[in-house]
Amino acid sequence: MEGGRLEKQAGGRSKVMNRVYNFAPGPGVLPVPVLEQLARELPDYHGTGMSILEMSHRGAIFTQIIRETRDLLRELLNVPETHEILLLQGGGHLQFAMVPLNLLGAAAEASYIVNGIWSKKAAAEAGKFCRVNIIGTPSRSQIPHPDSINVPNDAAYLYYCMNETINGLEFNYIPSCPDCVPLVSDVSSDFLSRPIDFKRHALVFAGAQKNFGPAGLTVVIVRKDLLGLAGDTCPTMLNYEVHSQSGSMYNTPPVFCIWAANLVCKWLLNEGGVDVMNERAATRSKLVYGAIDKSDGFYVNTIDPSARSRMNVVFTLREEALTELFVKEAGDHGLVNLKGHRLVGGLRASLYNAMPVEGARVLSEFMADFAVRHG
Numbered sequence: 001m002e003g004g005r006l007e008k009q010a011g012g013r014s015k016v017m018n019r020v021y022n023f024a025p026g027p028g029v030l031p032v033p034v035l036e037q038l039a040r041e042l043p044d045y046h047g048t049g050m051s052i053l054e055m056s057h058r059g060a061i062f063t064q065i066i067r068e069t070r071d072l073l074r075e076l077l078n079v080p081e082t083h084e085i086l087l088l089q090g091g092g093h094l095q096f097a098m099v100p101l102n103l104l105g106a107a108a109e110a111s112y113i114v115n116g117i118w119s120k121k122a123a124a125e126a127g128k129f130c131r132v133n134i135i136g137t138p139s140r141s142q143i144p145h146p147d148s149i150n151v152p153n154d155a156a157y158l159y160y161c162m163n164e165t166i167n168g169l170e171f172n173y174i175p176s177c178p179d180c181v182p183l184v185s186d187v188s189s190d191f192l193s194r195p196i197d198f199k200r201h202a203l204v205f206a207g208a209q210k211n212f213g214p215a216g217l218t219v220v221i222v223r224k225d226l227l228g229l230a231g232d233t234c235p236t237m238l239n240y241e242v243h244s245q246s247g248s249m250y251n252t253p254p255v256f257c258i259w260a261a262n263l264v265c266k267w268l269l270n271e272g273g274v275d276v277m278n279e280r281a282a283t284r285s286k287l288v289y290g291a292i293d294k295s296d297g298f299y300v301n302t303i304d305p306s307a308r309s310r311m312n313v314v315f316t317l318r319e320e321a322l323t324e325l326f327v328k329e330a331g332d333h334g335l336v337n338l339k340g341h342r343l344v345g346g347l348r349a350s351l352y353n354a355m356p357v358e359g360a361r362v363l364s365e366f367m368a369d370f371a372v373r374h375g
Helices: 032-041 060-077 091-103 117-126 240-245 255-271 274-293 320-332 357-374
Strands: 006-010 013-017 083-088 109-113 131-135 158-161 183-186 203-207 218-223 312-317 347-350
Touching (some): 032 255, 060 083, 060 218, 060 255, 091 117, 091 183, 091 203, 091 240, 117 131, 117 158, 117 183, 218 240, 255 274, 274 312, 274 357, 312 320, 320 347, 320 357
Parallel strands (some): 109 131, 109 158, 158 183, 183 203
Antiparallel strands (some): 006 013, 083 218, 203 218, 312 347
16 A cells, blocks of 8 residues: 555456545444455345345344354354353443443442543443442553452452553453452453453453444343343343343344444454454554654653553654644545544544554654654
8 A cells, every 4th residue: 555545456457446544443444355345245245136234134144144243253252152242232332331230230339440531431321320439540541550459249340441542541461350240341442453361251342343343333242141130120122131032133233234244254364363463453553652652752652551552552742733734744645533532632543453554654654754854
């Protein structure tokens, strides 16, 4: 890719596409082969004469797609049979309510590690249903020390966000809690970019629009023995057990999103799976953090190196007035969606699975050049 143009061989012919390097935090970049297959097959799915969007979600074709998608996820993440895989809607925000509604049972309190904006939002939502025990008082530039995490035995669960997209923080360890306390994690922004230990995690959830597909699909992987804890007042559509018993088709599921996610899973397997994605994530982030660390303070990242996110590199410029110019010049070079979140400002490069390593290399080279010209 050069100057935002991707050259590709397709059927022996050279094909040129106006593809930029898209560093959007979500919806994020998708693999080009997946986008091309979606475009080819959307009007007429496999010779049926109709689109997948027009078929019955209970027909044989889509039933096979949703079943296969769950199987692919189980293979990619090595999900044991002790855990159910649910394909839902509503995004992470809805999970902020569904987690306490489904896991509280008779407990009156849940523990939350709050170290960024998303975990703070999750804790606030849970506060509508139970007492919330906030673990530690970490700053936004670090994750809490493992020894500071003390969870009472009667807590309904311990919740943490594995990767804070806005703050640029990623846990480099799995928080410990008593064996009797389920561990819950929002893994939205690093889903399928690193292994997940399901011996330790009772429930994880992820919005698809980072590493897994388009917006509109949410994956919940929950230990089966936790199904059925929801109280009588839990709305039917928010009950994990209802979705488990119906095969994630209690109502019409997001068929396009699940189809796209199915193709992303196949792309991931073809690329080498989660282990390869983990290696690429380390390579991409090292390139961009390297540009920051070598800039003599022109670029600033305040995150402790041990907790720097591999998915979302946040940084500011020593001279804040240059931020808009940076965004503009980057866009002129085919590097787009680098503006930071509206709550924190600055800049942010999201480096999801479909971002080529070359994209991170081009960004790091642009950053070095920009620093020379404006430092």
